Amino acid sequence: MNIFDRGRDHAIAVFRIVIGVLFVCHGAQKLFGVLGSKGAVSITDWPAGPAGLIEFVGGVLIIIGLGTRIAALISSGAMAYAYFVVHQPAGLLPIQNKGELAAVYAWVFLLLAFTGPGAWAVDRVLAARKHEQALVNA
Numbered sequence: 001m002n003i004f005d006r007g008r009d010h011a012i013a014v015f016r017i018v019i020g021v022l023f024v025c026h027g028a029q030k031l032f033g034v035l036g037s038k039g040a041v042s043i044t045d046w047p048a049g050p051a052g053l054i055e056f057v058g059g060v061l062i063i064i065g066l067g068t069r070i071a072a073l074i075s076s077g078a079m080a081y082a083y084f085v086v087h088q089p090a091g092l093l094p095i096q097n098k099g100e101l102a103a104v105y106a107w108v109f110l111l112l113a114f115t116g117p118g119a120w121a122v123d124r125v126l127a128a129r130k131h132e133q134a135l136v137n138a
Contacts, residue, residue, distance in 0.1 A: 012118025019108055020063035027056025054078045065121025069113050076109035
């Protein structure tokens, strides 16, 4: 692994952590009524409740790098749903329908689903342990 690969993995990790923290904040707003929210919603309130749960849990998983690809794919789908169902009917372009953030999150999480977690991820620790165990058992 050359220096650019190592730098890329660290950059992806920082990117993943920052995006995860921002996403958790959106979930916390919905679920707990904090961070300038007008009030909490129940997880059974459609679509805000399930969206808040995906934002909070998905964001935490993405921050720590556990099940990153799956969490990112689910989060991407939730944000694509938010864009097309909630925002897009108000106008064709994201700038018209106030859906820029949902569109950006959808693409960002799709990118993480393909790139993986980068450095400093629980996924990497688990994979290393599994590899070491396979070598011991071989």
